[in-house]
Structure formats: C-alpha cells, structure tokens
Amino acid sequence: MSDILAMTAVAARQALDNKSISAVELTEAYIKAGQDTAENNAYVLTTPDKAIDMAKASDARIAKGDAGLLEGIPIGVKDMFCTKGVETTASSRILKGFVPTYESTVTQNLWQDGAVMLGKINCDEFAMGSANETSAFGAVINPWTASDGPLKGKALTPGGSSGGSAAVMAARSALLAPGTDTGGSIRQPAAFCGLVGLKPTYGRCSRLGIVAFASSLDQAGPITRDVADCALMMTSMASYDKGDSTSIDAPMPDLMAALTKAKNEGVKGMRIGIPDEYTIDGMPEQIVTLWEQGRQWLEDAGATCVPVSLPHTKYALPAYYIIAPAEASSNLARYDGVRYGQRVDGATLDEMYAKTRGAGFGDEVKRRILIGTYVLSAGYYDAYYIKAQKIRRLIQNDFHQVFSGVDALLTPSTPSAAFALGEEDKDPVSMFLNDVFTVPANLAGIPAISVPAGLSSDGLPLGLQLIAPALREDTLIEGAAMLEKAAGFNHVASGAAS
Amino acid sequence: MTDVSSLVEGRTGKWEVVIGLEVHAQVSSQAKLFSGASAAFGAGPNEHVSLVDAAMPGMLPVINQFCVEQAVKTGLGLNAEINLFSIFDRKNYFYADLPQGYQISQYKQPIVGEGSITITLADGSTRDIGIERLHLEQDAGKSMHDQHPSKSYIDLNRSGVALMEIVSRPDMRSAEEAAAYVSKLRAILRFLGTCDGNMEQGSLRADCNVSVRRPGEELGTRTETKNLNSIRFIAQAINSEVARQIEIIEDGGTIDQETRLFDTSTGQTRTMRSKEDAHDYRYFPDPDLLPLELDAAWVETLRQSLPELPDALRTRLMDEFGLSAYDAGLISEDRDTAAWYEAAAAGRDAKLVANWMTVELFGALNRMGLDLADSPVRPDQLGQLVERISDGTISGRIAKDVFAIMLEDGADPDQVIEEKGFKQVSDTGAIEAIIDTVLAENTDKVDEYRGGKDKLFGFFVGQVMKASKGQANPGVVNDLLRQKLNG
Numbered sequence: 001m002s003d004i005l006a007m008t009a010v011a012a013r014q015a016l017d018n019k020s021i022s023a024v025e026l027t028e029a030y031i032k033a034g035q036d037t038a039e040n041n042a043y044v045l046t047t048p049d050k051a052i053d054m055a056k057a058s059d060a061r062i063a064k065g066d067a068g069l070l071e072g073i074p075i076g077v078k079d080m081f082c083t084k085g086v087e088t089t090a091s092s093r094i095l096k097g098f099v100p101t102y103e104s105t106v107t108q109n110l111w112q113d114g115a116v117m118l119g120k121i122n123c124d125e126f127a128m129g130s131a132n133e134t135s136a137f138g139a140v141i142n143p144w145t146a147s148d149g150p151l152k153g154k155a156l157t158p159g160g161s162s163g164g165s166a167a168v169m170a171a172r173s174a175l176l177a178p179g180t181d182t183g184g185s186i187r188q189p190a191a192f193c194g195l196v197g198l199k200p201t202y203g204r205c206s207r208l209g210i211v212a213f214a215s216s217l218d219q220a221g222p223i224t225r226d227v228a229d230c231a232l233m234m235t236s237m238a239s240y241d242k243g244d245s246t247s248i249d250a251p252m253p254d255l256m257a258a259l260t261k262a263k264n265e266g267v268k269g270m271r272i273g274i275p276d277e278y279t280i281d282g283m284p285e286q287i288v289t290l291w292e293q294g295r296q297w298l299e300d301a302g303a304t305c306v307p308v309s310l311p312h313t314k315y316a317l318p319a320y321y322i323i324a325p326a327e328a329s330s331n332l333a334r335y336d337g338v339r340y341g342q343r344v345d346g347a348t349l350d351e352m353y354a355k356t357r358g359a360g361f362g363d364e365v366k367r368r369i370l371i372g373t374y375v376l377s378a379g380y381y382d383a384y385y386i387k388a389q390k391i392r393r394l395i396q397n398d399f400h401q402v403f404s405g406v407d408a409l410l411t412p413s414t415p416s417a418a419f420a421l422g423e424e425d426k427d428p429v430s431m432f433l434n435d436v437f438t439v440p441a442n443l444a445g446i447p448a449i450s451v452p453a454g455l456s457s458d459g460l461p462l463g464l465q466l467i468a469p470a471l472r473e474d475t476l477i478e479g480a481a482m483l484e485k486a487a488g489f490n491h492v493a494s495g496a497a498s
Numbered sequence: 499m500t501d502v503s504s505l506v507e508g509r510t511g512k513w514e515v516v517i518g519l520e521v522h523a524q525v526s527s528q529a530k531l532f533s534g535a536s537a538a539f540g541a542g543p544n545e546h547v548s549l550v551d552a553a554m555p556g557m558l559p560v561i562n563q564f565c566v567e568q569a570v571k572t573g574l575g576l577n578a579e580i581n582l583f584s585i586f587d588r589k590n591y592f593y594a595d596l597p598q599g600y601q602i603s604q605y606k607q608p609i610v611g612e613g614s615i616t617i618t619l620a621d622g623s624t625r626d627i628g629i630e631r632l633h634l635e636q637d638a639g640k641s642m643h644d645q646h647p648s649k650s651y652i653d654l655n656r657s658g659v660a661l662m663e664i665v666s667r668p669d670m671r672s673a674e675e676a677a678a679y680v681s682k683l684r685a686i687l688r689f690l691g692t693c694d695g696n697m698e699q700g701s702l703r704a705d706c707n708v709s710v711r712r713p714g715e716e717l718g719t720r721t722e723t724k725n726l727n728s729i730r731f732i733a734q735a736i737n738s739e740v741a742r743q744i745e746i747i748e749d750g751g752t753i754d755q756e757t758r759l760f761d762t763s764t765g766q767t768r769t770m771r772s773k774e775d776a777h778d779y780r781y782f783p784d785p786d787l788l789p790l791e792l793d794a795a796w797v798e799t800l801r802q803s804l805p806e807l808p809d810a811l812r813t814r815l816m817d818e819f820g821l822s823a824y825d826a827g828l829i830s831e832d833r834d835t836a837a838w839y840e841a842a843a844a845g846r847d848a849k850l851v852a853n854w855m856t857v858e859l860f861g862a863l864n865r866m867g868l869d870l871a872d873s874p875v876r877p878d879q880l881g882q883l884v885e886r887i888s889d890g891t892i893s894g895r896i897a898k899d900v901f902a903i904m905l906e907d908g909a910d911p912d913q914v915i916e917e918k919g920f921k922q923v924s925d926t927g928a929i930e931a932i933i934d935t936v937l938a939e940n941t942d943k944v945d946e947y948r949g950g951k952d953k954l955f956g957f958f959v960g961q962v963m964k965a966s967k968g969q970a971n972p973g974v975v976n977d978l979l980r981q982k983l984n985g
C-alpha cells in the first residue's frame with residue numbers, strides 16, 4: 001500500500017499504463033488514505049462511489065489504449081470549483097446545500113483528461129485567508145509537525161487559502177490537487193506543506209465555474225508533489241475559454257519539454273534577478289539563508305544571478321488589500337438568500353438580506369466586504385481604489401522593466417514556515433503579511449511557482465519562489481526543476497498516510 | 499438663449515422650463531447582453547434565464563457582439579461620436595430582482611459620445627437637441643408583489659437584456675419638445691432596426707429631468723420622474739411637474755432634488771425617494787470584462803451600410819414628390835408608412851396620394867382601430883384610385899364613395915367604378931341635354947342670373963350634378979353652363 005501512495009502522478013501514470021496497477025486499486029488506496037487522515041479536516045465532502053465509477057471508466061479507457069493525460073489519477077478538488085451534482089460551498093455557511101448544475105472549466109478539463117474525483121477540499125471561506133482558519137468547516141491541520149522548538153507538539157496551519165488542498169497532498173490522501181491563488185493561496189500552502197505550487201499567468205486557466213473572490217487576481221493552478229507532476233497537471237488545467245472574457249488565447253509552452261530541457265542542460269545561460277526589496281525587516285535568518293542557498297544552486301547549474309530592483313514592492317500588499325476586497329464586496333453581493341444557498345427570513349427584504357448575510361458569512365469575509373465597500377464609496381474611491389490601481393500599474397511596470405534584463409526572479413515564498421493554528425488570527429494585519437512575497441505576481445498577472453527547498457530548524461518545510469514574465473510558465477518549470485534537483489527535498493510529512 | 503414662445507406664465511411672471519431625458523431603449527437582439535438566453539418578450543416567468551442571468555456562483559458575462567453593433571449603429575444614427583475604447587462598470591445595489599447585486603453598465607467611458615437629433619414641432623419649425631451619450635447596460639428582472647399575500651415573486655426573463663441608455667442634453671423647453679424628441683428618437687431607432695420602440699411593452703422608457711428658472715438665470719433644482727412608458731405620459735408628467743415646481747417656488751418654497759414617480763390615474767407625479775436616500779452605487783470597472791475596443795474600419799463599414807433615416811427620407815419626400823413639410827413629416831414617421839406611400843405614389847400625382855393617405859386613409863384606419871399594416875386598402879389600390887381622379891374617370895367626390903367601398907371589401911377601385919357605374923360622364927352631348935333640362939325648369943333663375951346675380955352659377959352647377967347623380971365631369975359642366983348662360 002505504501003508503495004502506491006509514494007508514487008508521484010507521473011509515476012502512477014506509468015504504472016497504470018503498464019498495468020502494474022489499476023485505476024480502481026489506486027483510487028481505493030487514496031480513499032482509504034483519506035479516511036486514515038480524516039483528523040486533518042481537509043475533506044469537506046468525499047465522493048467515494050463517484051471515484052470508483054470514474055476509476056472503472058479510466059481502467060476501461062486504459063485497456064482500450066485511450067488513456068488521457070491524467071487517466072486514473074485521484075484528485076481532491078478545492079471547494080471553490082463548482083462541480084456538477086456535487087455540493088459546492090466555498091467553505092461558507094451561505095452556500096450550504098448548493099449543488100451546481102454545471103462544472104467549472106478547469107475541473108472539466110481534468111475529468112476530460114481522465115482524472116478521478118475523490119471529493120471536495122476545505123479552504124478558507126471564499127478563499128479569504130492565509131491559514132485555512134476562516135472556513136465554515138473549521139481549520140485544517142497541517143500533516144507536518146515541528147520536530148523541535150516552540151511549535152513542537154502544536155497543531156500547525158497548512159496555510160491558506162488552499163490549505164486543505166496542500167494538506168491532502170502532504171497527507172498523501174490525494175495525488176493531485178487543483179488550487180486557486182488570489183494573493184498566494186496556492187504558493188504559500190505549498191511552501192508550508194513541502195509541495196510544488198504554481199500560479200500561472202492570469203488568463204491561463206478559465207475562471208468560469210470557480211466561485212469568484214477577486215476577479216482580476218483569481219487564478220487556478222496545480223498543487224503537486226514535484227515539478228514533473230506540476231508540469232503535467234498545469235498542461236491539463238490550462239485552456240482558452242470563450243466563456244471567460246479574460247481568458248488568454250495563447251498556446252501553453254510545452255512544459256514537459258521544458259522539464260526535459262532542464263534535466264539535460266540545467267539552466268545554462270538563464271539570468272535570474274534577486275530583488276532587493278524582498279529583504280524585509282524581521283525576516284528569520286533561515287529564510288535569508290535559504291534564499292542565498294537557492295541563488296547558489298542556480299548559479300551552480302549555469303545561471304547568472306544579478307541583483308535587481310522592484311521599487312514599488314512595498315506598496316503591493318496595501319494595494320492588494322484594497323483591490324481584492326473591493327472586487328470581493330461586489331462579487332459576494334449575489335449571495336443574498338434569494339435564489340440559492342442559505343436564507344434567513346426577515347420581515348422585509350432588507351431584513352432578510354441582513355439576517356442571511358449576517359448568519360451566512362464569517363468574520364473575515366465580513367471584514368473584507370466592509371473594507372471593499374468602504375474603498376469603493378463616494379468620497380473614498382479616488383483616495384483608495386484609484387490609488388491602488390495606480391500602484392498596481394507601477395508594480396506591473398517594475399516587473400516589465402526587470403524582465404528586460406532577466407528571465408526570472410528568485411525570492412522566498414513566505415516570510416516564515418508554518419505557524420501554529422489559532423495564534424495569528426487575532427491580528428488580521430499580521431496575517432495579511434503572509435502574502436508579502438506572493439501578492440506582487442497576482443497584481444502583475446504573471447506566473448510564479450513555489451518549490452520546496454529545505455526544512456527549517458524546527459523541521460518544517462520552506463519554499464523558494466520563482467517569478468517569470470507573462471506566458472513563460474516554461475521558464476518557471478525549468479528553474480523549478482533545477483532548484484528541486486539541487487535541493488533534493490525528499491522529506492515526507494509525519495502525518496502522511498502510509 | 500431663451501425661446502420666448504415656450505415660456506410658462508406663473509402668478510409672479512414668466513418661467514423657463516428646462517428638460518433633459520434619459521431614454522432606455524431595449525436593443526433589438528435575439529440574445530441578452532452578456533448571456534445566450536433569449537431576449538424575446540412574452541415568455542412565461544423565468545423561461546428565458548441562463549446561469550449567468552441568475553448569477554449562479556462562478557458564472558461570467560461574455561459580451562454579445564451583436565448588441566455592440568446595434569449600439570454603434572444607433573450612435574451613428576444619432577450623428578454621435580463613436581468611442582473606440584469604452585469600459586463596462588458595475589453599478590452596485592441590492593434588490594431582489596438584481597441577481598448579481600450589481601448592474602453591468604457603462605459609467606465614465608460609454609460606447610457613444612456626443613451627438614444630436616433634429617426635432618420638428620407642430621408649426622413646422624425645427625430644433626436641434628443635443629445627445630450627451632449613449633451607453634450599454636443590463637436590464638434587471640421583475641418583482642411581482644401581487645401574486646401572493648406575503649411573498650414577492652421574481653421573474654428574471656428581463657434580467658440581462660441589453661438596454662441602450664440615451665441621455666439628452668437639457669435642451670428641451672416644453673413638454674411638446676420632449677414629446678417630439680422621443681417620437682423622433684423612436685423613429686430613428688426603428689429605421690435603424692436597433693430597437694422596436696414598443697413603449698407599451700417597455701422596450702422604450704424615459705426618465706424626465708425637469709427644472710424651472712427665470713429666463714436667463716441659473717438652472718433650477720431638478721427632479722427626475724422615472725419610467726414613463728408613453729409619449730402622452732411624458733408630456734403629462736412634465737406639465738404636471740412644471741406646474742408643481744412653479745407653484746412651490748412662487749409660494750416661497752424650494753424644490754427638493756429627488757426621484758419621482760408618475761401616477762397615470764391622477765396624471766400627477768409623487769415622491770419616490772429623496773436625495774438623502776440616493777444610493778451610493780460604488781461604480782468600478784467590471785473585472786470580469788475587458789475594455790471594449792472597436793476597430794475604426796468596422797465602424798466605418800457600419801456607417802456606410804446605415805439605412806436611410808427619417809430626416810433624409812423626409813427631405814427626399816419633399817424633393818422627389820413635392821410634399822409639404824407637414825405631409826413629409828407624417829409619412830416619414832416610420833419606414834413602413836414611407837414604403838407604403840412610395841408604393842402608392844409611384845407614377846401618380848404624388849401630392850394627391852399624400853393627401854388621400856394622410857387624410858382619408860389615416861382617418862379611416864383610426865376609426866377602425868387598425869394599423870397601416872392591416873389596412874384593407876393596398877398601396878397600389880389607393881394609387882389606382884388617385885389615378886382615376888387624375889385622368890377624369892371619377893370626380894373627387896365620387897372617389898370618396900369608391901374609397902368607402904374599398905375599405906369595406908378591399909376591392910380594386912376600377913372594379914368598384916365599373917360595377918357601381920360610377921364612371922364620370924364627360925360626353926358633352928349628354929351633359930348639354932341635362933343642362934338644357936335644368937335651365938328649362940328654372941327660367942326665373944336664368945333671368946335673375948342674366949340680370950346680374952352671378953352667385954346663382956353655383957346653383958345651376960349643383961342642379962346639373964344632382965341630375966347626373968354626381969357622375970358628370972364638373973369641369974365640362976362648368977364650361978358648358980357658362981357658354982349657355984352667358985352666350
């Protein structure tokens with residue numbers, strides 16, 4: 001059994017193709033792994049019968065020689081993706097009982113390629129959070145534990161908002177997990193759980209059928225065990241979709257070829273920028289050391305690393321926490337109790353709205369709706385929303401300028417390793433700081449990847465981030481493959497199923 | 499500049515009325531503005547609702563290119579500037595029939611900028627009314643509060659239907675001008691085929707902004723009366739609002755800037771919500787939609803392919819057919835009427851055809867409660883009738899009798915003339931015989947006439963026509979009578 005769960009998706013695909021294992025066997029192993037690690041609270045809904053049916057269909061296609069890119073691979077779907085006939089709640093009380101009659105384009109792409117659905121995965125409510133603590137289903141527990149230090153013996157956060165997705169990957173209760181990333185929601189949990197997480201170029205993955213948080217920032221992407229799985233899954237998830245007006249009609253570079261190229265040639269000739277502004281006050285020494293180590297690995301593999309400046313970086317977080325809530329305040333207006341989800345009756349329409357939304361949304365969602373409503377209000381719009389948009393443009397320009405001289409940027413993924421659950425949620429601003437390295441890529445709409453690069457002194461995973469120009473996911477895969485090889489990260493979470 | 503003729507007399511002197519209109523015109527289109535659902539009128543509740551229209555989670559709007567084309571055509575028809583770059587914004591407010599919690603509209607950068615249209619008033623004078631802008635937006639659904647004692651029902655068929663909001667400059671100075679503006683705008687939209695203009699179905703609605711001021715002074719505070727769905731109501735609402743405002747100011751009060759509703763049963767307006775209750779709509783660019791960018795060459799192609807519009811048609815009717823401005827105005831009000839006229843007038847006395855159409859035919863259709871499309875008389879039949887007057891086969895008076903029969907059974911005029919023996923008698927021998935008889939029977943009057951009582955000439959004509967049962971050619975009768983009486 002442990003051999004089955006230890007396989008990456010690429011390895012499992014080979015095993016399925018050469019019939020050394022069946023899709024049903026693989027799926028059954030993951031269903032059991034989910035049951036064995038249920039205390040993580042990562043699955044909000046399991047669909048074992050559906051999974052077995054899909055696995056049987058995969059076995060039939062494999063037998064016919066009709067296997068798709070992800071044929072027979074069991075995946076757990078973040079609860080932000082609408083799944084036809086399967087309850088979808090965005091981990092919010094307000095959507096309790098909502099069963100979509102439609103499938104998101106991204107999950108449709110995954111099913112089309114033969115993936116098998118294990119169930120729906122916990123996340124921060126409407127993907128608003130960095131610790132998976134805002135979920136109506138309760139917090140998710142990170143399968144990783146500290147081996148030493150003050151965090152030893154404490155339940156840790158898997159990060160957020162795709163905390164459940166990272167947790168099922170680290171717990172080996174899913175073989176692949178699609179996440180969504182608005183300000184770091186794929187990369188930060190991936191870093192906290194020793195996984196690879198890629199946020200592609202804005203527009204690569206269709207947003208159609210994904211519950212919206214902040215439309216101009218939301219992007220779906222893969223959370224995987226290694227870079228090869230990431231390349232595989234990204235290839236399946238991405239598509240041009242006429243149903244999403246912001247979808248990009250540009251072919252995805254051949255990511256599997258990028259992987260091969262990195263294996264054969266290293267990153268010879270690649271120019272990597274090290275942005276000065278990503279050195280922040282109070283950053284733990286081991287993060288600085290890891291970053292320096294990453295630079296060394298890339299240079300050893302043939303890259304040239306140069307210091308670069310992204311002067312407006314320090315404004316990214318404040319701008320993000322204006323733009324994202326502004327869009328969210330409008331996007332979440334549709335949850336009014338009139339047509340679907342939960343309703344709390346009232347004597348008047350306004351009272352019904354107030355009661356429904358008061359009971360349906362959690363504190364963090366309410367906080368962001370209030371912030372968003374405020375910054376869009378008459379008299380504040382220019383001072384907040386417009387100014388934030390101007391900063392966003394300046395940040396885009398910063399990236400545009402540095403990318404005329406370098407192929408990618410190397411930064412830490414997060415300013416710390418995973419922290420204990422329940423400790424940081426009293427101060428929302430310190431929680432927002434988790435996103436400091438990840439938010440700029442969302443504001444600029446450019447792709448970024450987090451790769452596990454080492455362990456903290458407490459034995460917790462740490463990640464390094466590569467950021468590339470728009471549409472250059474291939475550069476990310478090349479660089480990430482190189483970092484992965486050099487780091488040789490082969491640690492497994494103590495809470496992983498076996 | 500103050501147009502003295504339209505000033506309103508109050509107790510304390512003259513007032514100038516200032517009117518601006520916001521017209522919501524439903525785009526003629528099979529599908530809605532951002533979804534593929536049908537935009538047709540008249541379906542059962544919630545039969546034309548897509549996942550996007552119902553704002554299901556994760557649903558996204560995709561612009562309907564045809565609606566964009568319709569808006570651009572309309573802009574061109576209004577002689578307006580077409581903005582090659584425009585932006586869709588979200589107008590945020592909560593209401594049960596607004597599923598998204600916002601309306602997708604265009605705020606700061608609309609698809610169409612400044613233009614103008616020329617209106618014609620009853621006295622034949624014309625005025626140019628400025629258009630400030632035209633923008634595309636979604637309609638909301640419909641709340642029904644009368645279906646259940648304690649619940650409201652929602653019909654989302656209209657949710658997401660494409661509307662053009664056409665905003666005028668505050669250039670109108672009377673209810674008559676406002677009515678003429680809406681008529682003209684509706685005619686242009688219908689000629690373009692971009693809105694069917696059916697006000698009773700709600701395809702065309704107007705919000706009226708009205709204020710009054712002393713001539714030459716600063717603009718007064720305005721009120722906005724919402725959702726007027728007939729031209730008559732627009733005029734009534736404006737007149738009642740003008741009277742109300744003048745009375746308040748003359749009594750020493752001030753006008754509150756507010757939104758008002760028109761009560762069709764009383765013909766008065768009443769407060770809907772005051773300025774303090776006005777929404778903060780928190781407009782911002784819709785992040786689900788890219789800016790709308792148009793190709794200049796494509797716009798030019800649309801410009802070249804525009805159909806003939808009411809003004810051009812009116813001018814052509816005057817130039818080509820010699821019609822008066824008034825008749826040309828009546829006939830060019832809609833394209834079907836003009837086409838009907840042109841079919842009837844081809845090769846005939848065009849002015850006479852216009853006369854018959856606007857007076858006899860329109861009068862008859864009005865009495866019968868019929869539209870021109872349902873007229874029992876076809877254009878070629880009216881043309882033939884006029885031709886028979888022109889060629890002397892029948893007199894104008896007899897033609898009315900023929901026309902009455904045509905209206906009843908849709909018969910051809912030649913057939914009626916033949917069957918009823920209406921053919922005019924122009925044979926001088928036959929008419930002379932009748933004249934001789936009439937003169938012989940009225941020798942006293944003949945003497946009086948010859949003694950200088952000229953007015954009796956009409957009496958003789960009448961007697962001859964009567965004796966001929968109206969079929970004698972009046973010209974021939976006149977000539978022969980004159981010869982015989984004077985000779």
